[in-house]
Amino acid sequence: MKVTTKKAGIAGLALLGSVALLAGCASAPEESAAPTAEAIEGFQPCMVSDAGGFDDKSFNQLGFEGITKASEELGVEAITVESKDETEYAPNLASLVDQGCTVIVTVGFALSAATVESATANPDIEYVIIDDAADNDFDGTVDADNIKPILFDTAQAAFLAGYAAADFTETGVVGTYGGMNFPTVSIFMDGFAQGVQFYDEAKGTDVKVVGWDTAKQDGSFTGGFEANDQARQTAQALIDQNIDVLLPVGGPIYQSGAAAIRDSGRDIAMIGVDADLTETDPSVADLILTSILKGIDVATYDSVLAAGKGDFDPSAYIGTLENEGVGIAPFHDFESKVSDTLQGELDDLQAQIISGDVAVKSYLNQ
Numbered sequence: 001m002k003v004t005t006k007k008a009g010i011a012g013l014a015l016l017g018s019v020a021l022l023a024g025c026a027s028a029p030e031e032s033a034a035p036t037a038e039a040i041e042g043f044q045p046c047m048v049s050d051a052g053g054f055d056d057k058s059f060n061q062l063g064f065e066g067i068t069k070a071s072e073e074l075g076v077e078a079i080t081v082e083s084k085d086e087t088e089y090a091p092n093l094a095s096l097v098d099q100g101c102t103v104i105v106t107v108g109f110a111l112s113a114a115t116v117e118s119a120t121a122n123p124d125i126e127y128v129i130i131d132d133a134a135d136n137d138f139d140g141t142v143d144a145d146n147i148k149p150i151l152f153d154t155a156q157a158a159f160l161a162g163y164a165a166a167d168f169t170e171t172g173v174v175g176t177y178g179g180m181n182f183p184t185v186s187i188f189m190d191g192f193a194q195g196v197q198f199y200d201e202a203k204g205t206d207v208k209v210v211g212w213d214t215a216k217q218d219g220s221f222t223g224g225f226e227a228n229d230q231a232r233q234t235a236q237a238l239i240d241q242n243i244d245v246l247l248p249v250g251g252p253i254y255q256s257g258a259a260a261i262r263d264s265g266r267d268i269a270m271i272g273v274d275a276d277l278t279e280t281d282p283s284v285a286d287l288i289l290t291s292i293l294k295g296i297d298v299a300t301y302d303s304v305l306a307a308g309k310g311d312f313d314p315s316a317y318i319g320t321l322e323n324e325g326v327g328i329a330p331f332h333d334f335e336s337k338v339s340d341t342l343q344g345e346l347d348d349l350q351a352q353i354i355s356g357d358v359a360v361k362s363y364l365n366q
Contacts, residue, residue, distance in 0.1 A: 039074035039308040046101035050108035066300025074308040089114040103307040119144040152319035155191030155362035157326040162195020165245040166207040175238035177220035179250025231256035276329040291329040
């Protein structure tokens with residue numbers, strides 16, 4: 001099922017409109033060398049998940065781990081609320097406000113409108129939003145002064161994963177699909193395709209990417225972020241095109257991809273996103289070539305810890321290879337299956353991306 005919606009386009013414009021703001025804002029949050037044992041008086045950290053829940057083996061889970069770690073170090077207990085669907089976002093936020101939360105972390109771009117509304121109505125509460133610029137009026141600025149956006153230029157890490165996939169493939173075809181065509185989803189797919197193209201140009205090969213069209217900025221999408229039959233069929237459509245590396249982007253939809261791979265009976269490797277899937281979901285570890293990582297746990301931890309110490313900084317944070325906000329996981333079970341030179345080539349390529357010698361395009365740096 002291919003989804004090209006006006007909503008997706010608007011979301012892209014909102015984030016593109018924020019690039020000027022974000023590009024000049026905060027550097028990476030720094031971990032405190034000696035975090036305080038106690039929070040400032042009255043400090044209460046809270047978090048709202050999106051519909052994926054805190055056990056999604058992905059960004060909700062990483063955010064939960066980050067706020068939990070910070071809260072434990074500050075000597076407080078976080079209040080966390082899971083959302084079953086989008087109708088619960090605003091009520092869940094209202095509930096946390098009523099419970100006296102002083103910093104509220106919202107996980108995912110789907111909570112953007114509800115976060116802005118809540119932050120505007122409660123200027124004395126500090127908000128942190130993961131994977132969104134909080135710029136719903138498209139004017140290039142965060143919509144409320146008390147919101148800190150946490151974003152990740154995952155195209156850089158996906159570029160490395162695409163290069164690795166192109167080196168690993170034996171069929172000469174690799175594939176990717178996403179939940180919906182939002183910038184925070186397509187940034188993985190586009191970076192992946194750029195990495196494959198770079199490999200082809202460097203090596204004189206012709207590895208094909210299916211599921212994403214760089215020129216059209218569109219591709220294969222399931223229409224949501226659930227591990228359901230639609231996600232499985234979308235993965236199967238790519239498998240039918242002879243891929244032997246698959247990148248699913250969208251929380252639990254990787255589970256449907258894994259099921260389709262196992263049913264195919266073919267040797268197809270999978271690439272995880274956000275967290276290292278080999279570690280977070282051992283049931284698919286044997287399929288995982290690598291994972292494209294976002295340091296959501298670290299960024300959340302640092303932001304909550306700063307708020308707990310009275311040092312909340314609403315400046316936007318963008319994770320990059322340079323500040324270690326993004327990266328790729330080890331090859332784990334595939335270490336003996338990849339070429340002997342691949343890791344060295346990836347290390348060199350990462351250095352070139354950081355130096356600017358190799359340019360990776362994304363909505364965050366246009």
